[in-house]
Amino acid sequence: MTIFLRPEQEQLLREAINSGLAQTKEEALDQALDMLRNRLPKQAPEPELAAAARRLASFGKRHGLTLGGATIKDLLHESRP
Numbered sequence: 827m828t829i830f831l832r833p834e835q836e837q838l839l840r841e842a843i844n845s846g847l848a849q850t851k852e853e854a855l856d857q858a859l860d861m862l863r864n865r866l867p868k869q870a871p872e873p874e875l876a877a878a879a880r881r882l883a884s885f886g887k888r889h890g891l892t893l894g895g896a897t898i899k900d901l902l903h904e905s906r907p
Contacts (some may be wrong), residue, residue: 839854848854886892
């Protein structure tokens with residue numbers, strides 16, 4: 827995809843780099859696109875992804891796996907120094 831920037835858009839990229847908000851023009855564009863992505867409505871997961879998530883969620887029960895009474899939070903706490 828080729829994108830042509832208006833002069834004021836180019837100037838804004840330069841200002842972002844000069845002020846230290848971004849190191850490169852690509853980084854500045856990535857940050858701008860991230861902000862747009864965050865404003866998009868959340869999309870429902872694809873059916874295949876949702877099915878895979880359900881299978882993963884029930885994996886422990888199907889295979890008789892337990893945490894021995896511990897919670898995920900307990901395990902995370904134990905792993906930190």
